[in-house]
Structures are given as structure tokens and as C-alpha cells.
Amino acid sequence: MSDNIESETTTTTSETTETLGSSEPVENPSLEKDPSDWTTGGEPMTDSQRSYLDTLAREAGEEITADLTKAEASEHIDRLQGKTGRGQGS
Structure with missing residues (x-):
């Protein structure tokens, strides 16, 4: 018996693939929802x-x-992160 190996063919098109997120971090305070x-x-x-x-x-x-x-708790975490320097991104 022989193993069947299927090859994949990749077709390049000019269509844009929808993605979520970003390859680069973006700071946008309007995206954060107020904990209250x-x-x-x-x-x-x-x-x-x-x-x-x-x-x-x-x-x-x-x-x-x-x-x-x-x-x-979220509000205290945000405040204390600022005070301790944690969570500030490198």
C-alpha cells in the first residue's frame, strides 16, 4: 500500500482577507468601556x-x-498599575 500525499495549491487573488486585531498595538481610549x-x-x-x-x-x-x-477591582487595578509601573507595556 502506498501513502497518498495531497498537495495544496495556493491561489493569489486581489481580494482582501478580513482579519481581527492588528499586527501593531494601537492605543485608542475610546475602545475601552468604562467599568461602571x-x-x-x-x-x-x-x-x-x-x-x-x-x-x-x-x-x-x-x-x-x-x-x-x-x-x-478593575479601577483599583488600573490605578495601582500606574502607581507600581506594572502593566504599562514595554
Whole structure:
């Protein structure tokens, strides 16, 4: 028995292929939704938010209440990232 190997033929056309994202980061503050407008913003913060917020608060020398909503946690994370220099992109 022999193995059948199919070859692929690539055809180049002038059509543009739709893509999502960008090969280069683009800063556009209008694309960010305010946490207070999130549909789930009133839910308790996620375990990931809690863990990251704990790390940031320790690095910043702050204590933050642990009963935050997702939106509140996000706002604290943004603030503490600025204070600690984390998450600022290289």
C-alpha cells in the first residue's frame, strides 16, 4: 500500500482577507468601556482580579477591602498599575 500525499495549491487573488486585531498595538481610549458601564460590573471580582489586586496592593504598600465588584477591582487595578509601573507595556 502506498501513502497518498495531497498537495495544496495556493491561489493569489486581489481580494482582501478580513482579519481581527492588528499586527501593531494601537492605543485608542475610546475602545475601552468604562467599568461602571459593564453589564457584569456589579458582580463580585473574579479570582484572577483578586490575586492580581493582592499582588499590586502589596507592591504599592496599600490595603484594599476584599469585597469589591468586578468594576471596582478593575479601577483599583488600573490605578495601582500606574502607581507600581506594572502593566504599562514595554
